[in-house]
Amino acid sequence: MIELQGLTKTYGGKDVVSDVSMTVDSGEFCVLIGPSGCGKSTTLKMINRLIPLSAGRVILNGEDVTTLPEEQLRRRMGYAIQSIGLFPHWTVAQNIAVVPRLLGWPKSRIDDRVEELMHLFHLDPDFRAKHPHQLSGGQAQRVGVARALAADPEVLLMDEPFGALDPITREALQAEMQRVHQETGKTVVFVTHDMDEALKLASRFAILNQGRLVQYDRPIELMFEPADDFVQDFLGKSDLGLKLLSRRWVHQYTADAPYAGVRASQGEIIETMRSYGHVWLVDDQGRPEGLFGARLGVAREAQQGLGRLTQVETDWTATPDMTMKEALSRMVWRRVTALPVVDDAGHLAGEVTMDGIMGRQP
Ligand SMILES: Nc1ncnc2c1ncn2[C@@H]1O[C@H](COP(=O)(O)OP(=O)(O)OP(=O)(O)O)[C@@H](O)[C@H]1O
Numbered sequence: 001m002i003e004l005q006g007l008t009k010t011y012g013g014k015d016v017v018s019d020v021s022m023t024v025d026s027g028e029f030c031v032l033i034g035p036s037g038c039g040k041s042t043t044l045k046m047i048n049r050l051i052p053l054s055a056g057r058v059i060l061n062g063e064d065v066t067t068l069p070e071e072q073l074r075r076r077m078g079y080a081i082q083s084i085g086l087f088p089h090w091t092v093a094q095n096i097a098v099v100p101r102l103l104g105w106p107k108s109r110i111d112d113r114v115e116e117l118m119h120l121f122h123l124d125p126d127f128r129a130k131h132p133h134q135l136s137g138g139q140a141q142r143v144g145v146a147r148a149l150a151a152d153p154e155v156l157l158m159d160e161p162f163g164a165l166d167p168i169t170r171e172a173l174q175a176e177m178q179r180v181h182q183e184t185g186k187t188v189v190f191v192t193h194d195m196d197e198a199l200k201l202a203s204r205f206a207i208l209n210q211g212r213l214v215q216y217d218r219p220i221e222l223m224f225e226p227a228d229d230f231v232q233d234f235l236g237k238s239d240l241g242l243k244l245l246s247r248r249w250v251h252q253y254t255a256d257a258p259y260a261g262v263r264a265s266q267g268e269i270i271e272t273m274r275s276y277g278h279v280w281l282v283d284d285q286g287r288p289e290g291l292f293g294a295r296l297g298v299a300r301e302a303q304q305g306l307g308r309l310t311q312v313e314t315d316w317t318a319t320p321d322m323t324m325k326e327a328l329s330r331m332v333w334r335r336v337t338a339l340p341v342v343d344d345a346g347h348l349a350g351e352v353t354m355d356g357i358m359g360r361q362p
Contacts, residue, residue, distance in 0.1 A: 001026050002047065002155055002187065006056035009042050009211075017042050018211040019056070024155075024204075029181055029188045031198040034208035034234070040191040043208065044159050047189060048077045061154060074099055078148030078156045082163040085144070086132040092118075092143050093128040099151040117146040120180060138169035142176070149184070158190045162197070174200050195238035207231055220244060242325055250327050250352055251320035254341045257351035262289065280312075280340055286347040288312045288340040310336070317342045318352055327352050 007020040017039040024030045032040045045051040047058050049065060058065040060076060068076070078099075086095045093114045100110045118125060121142040132140055141161060148156055162170045162177075174197060181188060181201075192198055198205060205222055207215045215227035223244055226232040258276035260269045262283055269292065272279040278293030291310045318327045318339045327339055337354040 001061055002189070003059040004047070004056065005059065007043060007046055007053060007058065008055040009046060009051060010054040016211050017046065020213045022206055022213060022216045024187055024189060026187050027185045029190065029201055029203045030206055031202035031204070032189065032191045032206045032208060033193065033195070033198050036193065038208040039211040040208055041159055044157055044189060044191050048073060048079055048157055071103065075103055075151045076154050078153040080145045080148040080156070080158045080161045082160040086140060088132050091129050091131060092123070095132070095143055096147045096150055098147060103151060113150060117149060120183070121146050121176065137165050138173060141165060141173060145177070154187065156186050156188045158188065160191055177201060195240065199240065199243050207234065245328055246323050246325035248324040249320065250318045250322045250324060250341055253324055253352045253356050254320065254350035255353065255356055257340060257348055259348055278338055280348055280351070282348050288317065288342065288348045291336065291338070312340060320349070324357065328357065
């Protein structure tokens with residue numbers, strides 16, 4: 001666990017990081033994100049004292065980081081950065097072993113650890129003896145992260161570690177990072193300005209603006225309860241809403257569906273529609289056949305009576321295990337504000353609606 005208490009950095013009389021307080025719990029993947037120049041890197045570098053604090057404290061598992069000897073600090077906090085900083089004349093194995101060697105580990109323990117890390121990062125054993133110039137960008141970055149983890153630190157600090165990579169390599173490394181985080185359970189503090197990357201990796205977002213921490217929350221809370229207009233605008237420019245819906249399921253949003261049997265009288269159907277704004281017509285087996293109302297562009301027509309019946313076709317029903325993003329896409333494509341949710345037998349089991357998406361926090 002890391003506690004930042006009133007972290008402040010002043011340059012030339014101006015606070016570039018101002019009174020940042022937050023707690024990163026053990027095993028958390030915390031992403032520092034915000035516009036360029038908002039103080040992300042400065043905050044990160046103050047955590048491991050690469051930049052001295054102007055005010056505040058950093059507490060690592062109960063101990064004040066400013067009182068830790070340098071050597072302990074390097075052991076307990078791994079650090080990986082975009083430009084990697086591998087030593088060019090050293091082999092991959094020597095580069096990974098930097099901190100263990102500084103700590104005076106015996107050679108056999110170092111060799112074992114290097115092997116373990118190369119395996120963890122899917123680096124071929126042949127790479128042990130290679131030099132950094134013989135590696136691709138992605139391989140070098142893996143070595144950089146492996147090096148940061150070498151002494152099994154309590155915390156891993158990462159400053160835009162994948163920023164310089166092409167999109168495909170970057171995605172591969174993000175997936176790898178996700179896996180390594182799950183396998184090692186490390187506490188990670190990760191700086192990025194890339195919202196996609198943040199969403200893929202973060203369990204918590206720390207959003208900074210002009211040196212201040214404006215919100216520290218889980219992604220879902222950011223979406224439903226942005227702390228202020230800045231956060232709302234910042235997130236609004238990303239497709240966070242859609243990304244979150246891609247991780248939600250239709251069964252989480254399913255509500256009871258207003259319906260009428262095919263044999264229902266016109267009066268009954270109209271009455272249900274008056275109450276709910278739309279009504280599903282189901283056949284004798286309870287399978288949805290048609291929809292009155294809830295179709296964009298026919299609302300006025302529907303108000304005056306039943307309006308046009310929209311035939312339900314299989315490609316716009318939803319199933320409970322479908323993502324909400326897919327359900328929303330079907331709604332948009334079919335220009336309807338409600339989709340029938342059907343069970344395995346095709347029976348009407350409920351509905352998902354545009355209002356439900358807007359109003360519900362599953
Ligand atoms: N050594 C320094 N002296 C003076 N000002 C500095 C120094 N280092 C950083 N700053 C200023 O502090 C502010 C925060 O910088 P920082 O690098 O932490 O931002 P960032 O959020 O990581 O930005 P980016 O996303 O562009 O990397 C910036 O306005 C920067 O100009």
